[in-house]
Amino acid sequence: MTEEEYWYWFTNIWDGQSVNMRRLLEHFRSPEEIYKAPEKALCKCVDEETADRIIQSKKVIDSKFELDRLKEKNIEFIHINSENYPARLKNIYDSPYSLYVKGKIPIDNIPSVAIIGARACTSYGISVAEKISSDLAVMGIQIVSGMAKGIDGAAHRGSVNVGKSTYAVLGCGVDICYPRDNINIYVECQKSGGIISEYNIGKEPAAWRFPQRNRIISGLSDVIIVVEAREKSGSLITVEAALEQGKDVYAVPGRLGDRLSEGCNRLIKAGAGIYTGVEDVLSELQIKFDDKNEIFRKNELPLEKDLQVLYSCLDLFPKSIDSIMEETGYEAVDVMQLIVQLQLMDLIDEPIKNYYIKKI
Numbered sequence: 001m002t003e004e005e006y007w008y009w010f011t012n013i014w015d016g017q018s019v020n021m022r023r024l025l026e027h028f029r030s031p032e033e034i035y036k037a038p039e040k041a042l043c044k045c046v047d048e049e050t051a052d053r054i055i056q057s058k059k060v061i062d063s064k065f066e067l068d069r070l071k072e073k074n075i076e077f078i079h080i081n082s083e084n085y086p087a088r089l090k091n092i093y094d095s096p097y098s099l100y101v102k103g104k105i106p107i108d109n110i111p112s113v114a115i116i117g118a119r120a121c122t123s124y125g126i127s128v129a130e131k132i133s134s135d136l137a138v139m140g141i142q143i144v145s146g147m148a149k150g151i152d153g154a155a156h157r158g159s160v161n162v163g164k165s166t167y168a169v170l171g172c173g174v175d176i177c178y179p180r181d182n183i184n185i186y187v188e189c190q191k192s193g194g195i196i197s198e199y200n201i202g203k204e205p206a207a208w209r210f211p212q213r214n215r216i217i218s219g220l221s222d223v224i225i226v227v228e229a230r231e232k233s234g235s236l237i238t239v240e241a242a243l244e245q246g247k248d249v250y251a252v253p254g255r256l257g258d259r260l261s262e263g264c265n266r267l268i269k270a271g272a273g274i275y276t277g278v279e280d281v282l283s284e285l286q287i288k289f290d291d292k293n294e295i296f297r298k299n300e301l302p303l304e305k306d307l308q309v310l311y312s313c314l315d316l317f318p319k320s321i322d323s324i325m326e327e328t329g330y331e332a333v334d335v336m337q338l339i340v341q342l343q344l345m346d347l348i349d350e351p352i353k354n355y356y357i358k359k360i
Helices: 003-011 019-027 031-036 048-060 063-072 123-137 151-161 180-192 209-219 235-244 259-269 278-284 305-313 321-328 332-344
Strands: 076-079 098-103 112-116 142-145 166-169 194-197 223-226 248-251 348-352 355-358
Touching (some): 003 031, 003 098, 112 209, 112 235, 166 209, 235 248, 235 259, 248 278, 321 332, 332 348
Parallel strands (some): 223 248
């Protein structure tokens, strides 16, 4: 057996990473030594039932056959000793011992950012996540997320929309598109980036797998941005993993009293960075901001002067009519007329009653 075959066998004895795996690797030097160890030697570091399971697994798991099957499906098996195993993941606690990849994995020497948030999010949250993703992607930053509904999906779309790389880390096998609604994202990720999981093909989504995969999302990223999250959101599990890994966390501030803003506002209160624009993250990553890029060009729409003035004062953070009046100097009647015109032109949106944002 090759080293790859030994690792495939070892990582498939259990469904996901386990304490026994770590204990065995601390006692023996490699999966090959574990494979060749007699039951008596195994029992020195695991119980008799686990030792028997290891012995029996040799009869059940045909590593060469299974690895050949993965190659036929264009799925790559990467173990922790592989040359192309992500360096970022080697530096975290509880590194996954193996990964399954459709497409590619994030390049080690290129900055990557995870954009995460609520599944049941607002249209405003979707717009912000897409905008953040596209702004960062055109600056050459790799976008990582979990392909869930809501913010995750928007993060992937933002990168895909500008033709850049995005990577989805799943809580199931890479051969399964979950949720099914994100099939377009699933296909596009494989073209521009990759689909990644520590679970073998055929493994169905399970609630316990998603918190486990979150450490990989943060592990593959240099910075984490939370767009919308409830106070007890699953996104905060990713944040906890990120903080344990020494990663920087940013949160998009939200309205007081809004349940989908509670998690972000609490993160900011606890010391997370406040995301106000792409410059925040670029500064953290020591990347020079280039506002000459087409996506950052402002005020180039062929609009009449009054429309241009009002449109220019809006951004992705909702502004009230009073704020718009104060910034533009226009009267309420004029502001409302201009807003109606911009809405008819599909240039602005009203995520909250009487609050307006630029539409992506």
